[in-house]
Amino acid sequence: MRMKTFLACLLVLSVSVAVSNAACYFQPFKPVNPGDEIKGCYDSEGELHEFGSEWKTANCLECSCFRDGISCCSTYATPVGYDEEKCVSIFNKETCTYEVVEKNDHSKTCPVYGMVG
CATH class of the missing domain: 2.20.25.590 (N-terminal domain of TfIIb)
Structure with a gap:
């Protein structure tokens, strides 16, 4: 059931990105030391964001914090x-x-x- 939910979310995300024509990127986490606990997402300004949170950057990107990295998409065309x-x-x-x-x-x-x- 969990895999079906994940695949459904992935499909919705891929369709919405195609419809919005937004430029997106995903930055996976790279722990400094193996086994380090990751407490959230640090943005380009060094601010910590909680898992599941969303924010808009000064450069007009909408970003989301996931347990495996940060996803950001441009908000403009x-x-x-x-x-x-x-x-x-x-x-x-x-x-x-x-x-x-x-x-x-x-x-x-x-x-x-x-x-x-």
């Missing part, structure tokens, strides 16, 4: 397929989104024909 000669994409770290605007007039948005994560 990068615009592609716009007129790069006339327009520029600007990333807003506060909202974790891109805005594509005219280079000469940032008050005018440009059409975007695709996004990649």
Whole structure:
């Protein structure tokens, strides 16, 4: 029963990642010394997170702490397929989104024909 539950969760996760088009990575734990007890997940800032917890980083990643490592996914998509000669994409770290605007007039948005994560 436990294996079926694990496989079902893995399937849901793989489908949701494909649908969201997010860029994700998994960082497994590497104990400093064999047999060391792992008490949680340390993020890139050195902050300890409890197993099962989730957090958002300053770099717009959503991370989760598991007993075997940390999983992080980007929360934004990068615009592609716009007129790069006339327009520029600007990333807003506060909202974790891109805005594509005219280079000469940032008050005018440009059409975007695709996004990649």
